[in-house]
Amino acid sequence: MGAILGYPIYNLVRLSFQQYGLFELLQHHGIPVGLHNYGSILRDSVFWHTLLRTVVFTAANVGLTIGLGTLLALLLVRVSTWVRLLLAAGLVLVWATPPVVAVQIWNWMTNSQNGVLNYVLTQLHVGDYFQHNWYETPFSQLAVVTTLVVWGALPFVAITLYAALSQVPRELLEAASIDGAPAWRAFKDVTVPVIKPALLILTSLSILWDFGVFTQPYLLIGPGHIVPDNYLMGIYLFQEGYVRTEFGRGAAISILMLLIVAAMSAVYVRRMLKVGEET
């Protein structure tokens, strides 16, 4: 067990200090180059642009996922039983949809010829979206990717938070409303403290997933349209390490990503380590 888990990580660290291309792949051993890979990545402006873009992308995706997920969870508490069952069933259906399938649905809905999105937006008089191309600019591309990622991530967040909300003492909420406290006040002072642990874990997990996301942006933007202007970190790593067969460099990017992600989701790591220790 330890070997299966440990070996890839050991190998990853070792590779990041080596020059390892196609030639070395055939020879089965790399040439030690010390910190060269790290140095060249940190001097690469594409790396810094991609990092900034990915941080903004992650912030937007995590913010939307947690925000909308909380609203959905609160909604699940408010509605009558049949609506709750209906909404929960819908959420589970979305949760169960494989990501590659979801990408193809999005491709179909957003295609410029006769995609349903353009039709609906035009009908609703949001604007003239007749044959609008959603993949024109990197911003628009990543915005569409965001809708896909958030849509796919919402069910897990909403259902987990709904479970956490059932721990909120009803009497306290009632007392708050009798005392005439505004709804947002009751939410902030009664509800939030109870669901805070769940919120923290979900936020950390979302950061982890969204920062390293690959399948959705790669397939939705389309392998042929992936350019440095729309790179996210996962794709940057894939292009530099795998497509250009510079495995040493790719390994170094992985390590840098791991460090960044670990720093951003420190809460999750601490919590998981504690769970592991306790039992």
Added chain:
Amino acid sequence: MGWDVVGVAAFALMAFPVFWMVSTAFKPTDEIHSIDPTWFSSHPTMQHFRDAMDRPYFWTDVKNSLIVVLATVVIAIALSFVAAVALAKYRFTGRGLFVVLIIGIQMLPPAGLIIPLYVVLARYHQVNALTGVIVTYLTFSLPFCVWMLRGFIVGIPKDLEEAAMVDGSTRLGAFVKILLPLVAPGLVATSVFAFITSWNEYIFARTLLNDQSHQTITLWLSYFLGTGRATDWGALMAASALIAVPVVVFFLLVQRRIAFGLTAGAVRG
């Protein structure tokens, strides 16, 4: 009442993409190509499903996916069950390191693992081979299986196990008679979760398998969209629906337990 309207609207918005996939899959081609969409077709057809299944490599790749997924699930569950029991019930040297490894692997972006795995598998000529993919899938399914099972095992009261041992059973007897029936639901849920993640997996398959006859079904689907203008959307949506069906069915069966396992273990979704 007001909230109910909002709830139904939220349902409609969330479920629409899935509805649209199913609706398109049954629609005649001229309705699909029309500028004004038809919401429910009055002439449903099965033609797109036949077209999808008749495309090259569909059945080969379904078979490949099944081989990979079943092998992964069986090996992962067998190994991780032992590891999870050890983790939940005993203290041993290197336990801390083990936990760190499990969490570390799960934190690595999947894209980060492809590099070392590709290099190692190339060394043993396992690129373009299903066995290489199975080994790869084990590296990510083992950690979450261990973590998820641990959550289920920890929930079993120690008294029960001890009572069985006092009654004259051996440790193994106590294990088989008491522990196994209690964790069976957990085992099922974890297996299903491993099944779903392996069935849905894309990036590892993409990097390791370059030969069309050796691809998984998710790869097959990802290559469906050609470069030409005339995409066969009907067949694409029919194929998507076919690939989603096993996942949806399994997921519905164990959804509650997965939700529990996820929050108990907090693993990749």
